[in-house]
Amino acid sequence: MALAPFEWKDKPALIEHLFPVQKISAESYKEQMAGSGKTLTALGSYWKGRKPLILNKACILGSLLPATEDHLKDLxxxxxxxxxxxxxxxxxxxxxxxFSKRDTVGELLVLPYSEQVSKAKRSEELGDLLYAHIWSRVNRHLDTSANSISELVEQMGIARFGRRPKVADVFSGSGQIPFEAARLGCDVYASDLNPIACMLTWGGFNIVGASKEERANIVEAQKKLIEHVQKEIDDLGVEKDGGGWRAKVYLYCVEVVCPQSGWKVPLIPSLVISKGYKVIAELIPIHIEKRYDIKIRYVDSTEKVELAEKGTVQDGDLVHSPDGITQYRVSIKTIRGDYKEGKENKNRLRMWEKADFTPRPDDIFQERLYCIQWMKKKPTGSKYDYEFRSVTHDDLKREQKVINYVGKHLEEWQEKGYIPDMVIEAGDKTDEPIRTRGWTHWHHLFNPRQLLVATFVQKYLSAYTSYILTSILDINSRVCRWNNSESKGAGGNTSNTFDNQALNTLYNYGTRSLGNMINFFFPQYKESSIYGKWKVFTHSAQKINEENDIYVTDPPYGDAVKYEEITEFFIAWLRKNPPKEFAHWTWDSRRTLAIKGEDEDFRQGMVAAYRKMANNMPDNGIQVLMFTHQSGAIWADMANIIWASGLQVTAAWYVVTETDSALRQGANVKGTIILILRKRHHELETFRDDLGWEIEEAVREQVESLIGLDIKVKAQGSEGLYTDADLQMAGYAAALKVLTAYSRIDGKDMIAEAEAPRQKGKKTFVDELIDFAVQTAVQFLVPVGFEKVEWQKLQPVERFYLKMVEMEHQGAKTLDNYQNFAKAFKVHHYDQLMSDNSKANSARLKLSTEFKGAMISGDAEFAGTPLRALLYAVFELSKEVEVDDVLLHLMENCPNYLPNKTLLAKMADYLAGKREGIKGTKTFKPELEASCARILAEAIRNQRL
Incomplete structure (x- = not known):
């Protein structure tokens, strides 16, 4: 029997009650590690902020599925x-x-889930056939009649909203959320202020989601494009040497006049051209002309390569020696003429003009071609021979031919929109090329050869090949560094413009020839079926005016990448002459409208956006808000935004979405907090004194419910669903659910309080309430073995250490867990407690043997606490100090030893239990820690005073 329209109208969603975050984290990590193998990456690898498709799928299905009384069956x-x-x-x-090893699968299925996932294909790689066995059980549980995910999604949408579900993302970015929603069978509304984001979103639907016939047309368009561009380049005759060799890479460097010596010197940070081929650049002084010739040499030893590692740029200085004796060293800032005028940084660089595309003769920074890598197809097969060569007179003639050709046509090409004429607007990221090189227009970031190829591509562009243009711009600009690789394959390569999310100018860089970019004309797009209808718009989030049932958003926040600035790099090329499919979009970054930062404008912009979404969803609509936090203030801001938008938190989850490579020294690791939101339907009032009991009760019910489900799952022989970090997040959610249900607290209008401007350094009423709620949630998570009163007697840093010991026992390894708990327990220097070998996905606390005698006394948070004294005692036992002496030292080191004696024994027992059974290494010995802690616990209990 089919579900009736609105039959599930008032049923809670599954994601509001359970979400197997450990498994979803493992799946998300697997997808993030796929790199270029990810489904949408080929459309534009320069867009880095991609939420895993598997996570988006989980959020959408979790929002449609009902939570029943049988949580195990729901799961x-x-x-x-x-x-x-x-x-x-x-x-x-x-x-x-x-095939011969498939009988070993049973051995793999007993591994922890994360290890199974690491060895398996991603589910999306195997398609719909993967689900053939599930439909009888799914339909029986849900009263549906589906034979595919898309059919099920439609039936669930009708049961919940009376129609196929409409999913919206008004911060669509790279299009990950809209794409997955449409792939599941939802109708989709996607919008973004940024036209490059809209282009990526459109590409997911129309290229990755293309039919076989459409895909054949796309391939044909790609073939025609490369044929046109290849003919234009070949007709000019600027990439071949006449001897059967075609250029692969041109290496350029900046050249300046040294003010100390008067010599013209190339700025090359490393004179190593190729480590794999053992190729170096040798500077040959031409004394009569006060300049250097550059000879490219193959050397016969690694030692000679290493000697060439240091070039003429060292620690921000120009360094050279024309006679091999006298060394000249001068700061490049001095050469550039840096100075301050008031608070403004200035220099003596000439600002380039619209008609410039190469330096003028009297510019401080000149540019020089100093090496070419050539390639020649081998007589058999498709492989190539490669050669690095010094630049010859004929090479310079071909170079001048390119310069002359671009110079002759530049004005015409700019008029037609083939080459940008757009000014670089100053900004956090865009100041760099202006300040350091004097570049004022976007085409200044491209040299003549790069302009030539990009222009020929632009001339024959269509919507389907516009992704080739953006890829070529990303791999072929003046800010593409040359990597002198160890590889013996190609001998080196050029990096992408956006291998980081900045526009850092370079002293030397690589330029690809057309022959070295052929693969980019035939990107390997994945294939996926799109089942839902879709719309893509360029407008701000606040402009949405259509009702949608589910909003899934990953908004900009905090120190997020400034796409509104850096994508102008691409917008400049497309704005005057976009393909007709994109012509109705606004081809401008509209920086002033972008929601960004952490200041008041950010909060107001977010409130306006989420209030508009709340107004444009049905009463039973649901919102999934993802955010990757790097500062505690963002969490508070999000709560303020939700309150002011008329929304209420109904659940929160934490999923690890980043890889080890995301860890940068001094930066927090990124995971994704997922908040589930509903409309706040009632005007409720309460007082802060009453909130404590209500929050504690809500936290207790939520945590006990998840622990109960976890126990049932384990009883069936499966892995547990939740760690303490997950329970902590669920506790936060329960606390926020209570808070955000109220419109008035202590007589104050909470919307007005949430919208009130912040005063720097001063906590708002809302901040205080959130702190109170979070602390209530944290206090409830008392480890087994401690009484609540005992737990509360401990210092925050002690509670943090003991809680993380328990998490390590449970198998948690990610550094973000430690960061989250440190914030919750208000531990300011948790890093002092971490092993020196901690990485993003392999972190741990120091053992007593690693602390040794550190932080026994002093100003550190841990110093002088009973737990620190206890760990020192464990360390002494590991060094075979007599037990009586250890106890004597413990009495001296532990403040108020007698009142704390029972608690110390309990902590020692706790440490012993949690360190047992953990796999050790040569330097990490938890079994020794457990043994010593066990001995110490007995000694403390048996001590007679």
Whole structure:
């Protein structure tokens, strides 16, 4: 029997009650590690802020599925639909094994889930056939009649909203959320202020989601494009040497006059051209002309390569020696003429003009071609021979031919929109090329050869090949560094413009020839079916005016990438002459309208956006808000925004979405907080004194519910669903759910309080309430073995250490867990407690043997605490100090020893239990820690005073 329209109208969504975050984290990590193998990356790898498609799928299905009284069955069905059940995992593992080894799958299925995932195919790689076995059980549980995900999604949408579900993302970015929603069978509304984001979103639907016939047309358009461009380049005759060799890479460097010596010197940070081929650049002084010739040499030893590592740029200085004796050293800032005028940084650089594309003769920074890598197809097969060569007179003639050709046509090409004429607007990221090089227009970031190829591509552009243009711009600009690789394959390569999210100018860089870019004309787009209808718009989030049932958003926040600035790099090329499919979009970054930062404008912009979304969804609509936090203030800001938007938190989850490479020294690791939001329907009032009991009760119910489900899952022989970090986040959610249900607290209008401007350094009423709620949630998570009163007697840093010991025992390894708990417990220097070898996905606390005698006394948070004294005692036992002496030292080091004696014994027992059974290494010995802690616990209990 089919579900009736609105039959589930008032049923809570599954994601509001359970969400297997540990499994979803493992799946998300697997997808992030796929790199270029990810489904949408080929459309534009320069867009870095991509939420995993598997996470988006989980959020959308979790928002449609109902939560029933049978949570175990709900979980089973959800995992089937996600491809995470045992039978589906078996298929995913088999797909990675040769046929002869498929009988070993059973051995893999007993591994922890994260290890199974690491060895399996991603579920999206195997398609709909993966789900053939699930439909009878799914339909029986849900009263549906589906035979595919898209059919099920439509039926669930009708049961919940009376129609196929409409999903919206008004911060669409790279299009990950809209694409996954449409792939599941939802109708989709996607918008973004940034036209490059809209282009990527459109590409997901129309290229990755293209039919076989459409894909054939796309391939044909790609072939025609390369044929046109190749003919234009070949007709000019500027990439061949006449001897059968075609250029692969041109290496350029900046050249300046040294003010100390008067010599013209090339700025090359490293004289190593190729480590793999053992090629170096040798500077040959031409004394009569006070300049250097550059000779490219193959050397016969690694030592000679290493000697060439240091070039003429060292620690920000120009360094050279024309006679090999006298060394000249001068700061490049001095050469550039840097100075301050008031608070403004200035220099003596000439600002380039619209007609410039090469330096003028009297400019401080000149540019020089100093090496060419050539390639020649081998007589057999498709492989190439490669050669690095010094620049010859004929090479310079070809170079001048390119310069002359571009110079002759520049004005015409700019008029037609083939080459940008757009000014670089000053900004956080865009100041760099203006300040350091005097570049004022976007085409200044491209040299003549780069302009030539990009222009020829632009002349024959269509909507389907515009992604080739943006890829070529990304891999071929003046800010593409040359990597002198160890590889013996190509001998080196040029990096992308956006290998980081900045526009850092370079002293030397690589330029690809057309022959070295052929692969980019035939990107390997993935294939996926799109089942839902879709719309893409360029407008701000506040401008949405259509009702949607589910909003899934990953908004800009905090120190997020400034796409409104850096994508002008691409916008400049497309704005005057976009393909007709994109012509109705606004081809401008509209920086002033972009929501960004952490200041008052950010909060107001976000409130306006989420209030508009709330107004444009049905009463039973649901919002999934993702944010990757790097500062505690963002969490508070999000709560303020939700309150002021008329929304209420109903659940929160934390998913690890970043890889080890995301860890930068001094930066927090990124995971994704997922908040589930509903409209706040009632005007409720309460007082802060009453909130404590209500919050504690809500936290207790939420945590006990998840622990109960976890126990049931383990009883079936499966891995647990939740760690303490997950329970902590669920506790936050329960606390916020209570808070955000109220419109008035202590007589104050909470919307007005949430919208009130912040005063720097001063906590608002809302901040205080959130702190109170969070602390209430944290206090409830008392480890087994401690009484609540005992737990509260401990210093925050002690609670943090003991809580993380428990998490390590549970197998948690990610550094973000430590960061989150440190914030919750208000531990300011948690890093002092961490092992020196901690990485993003392999972190741990120091053992007592690693602390040794550090932080026994002093100003550190840990110094002078009973736990620190206890750990020192454990360390002494590991060094075979007599037990009586250890106890004597413990009494001296521990403040108020007698009142704390019972608690010390309990902490020692706790440490012993949590360190047992953990795999050690030569330097990490938890079993020794456990043994010593056990001995110490007995000694403390048996001590007679």
């Amino acid at each position: 089973e069905i959800f995992e089937m639909l996600m491809g995470m059940d045992t039978e589906t995992m078996k298929k995913r593992l088999e797909a990675t094994l040769p």
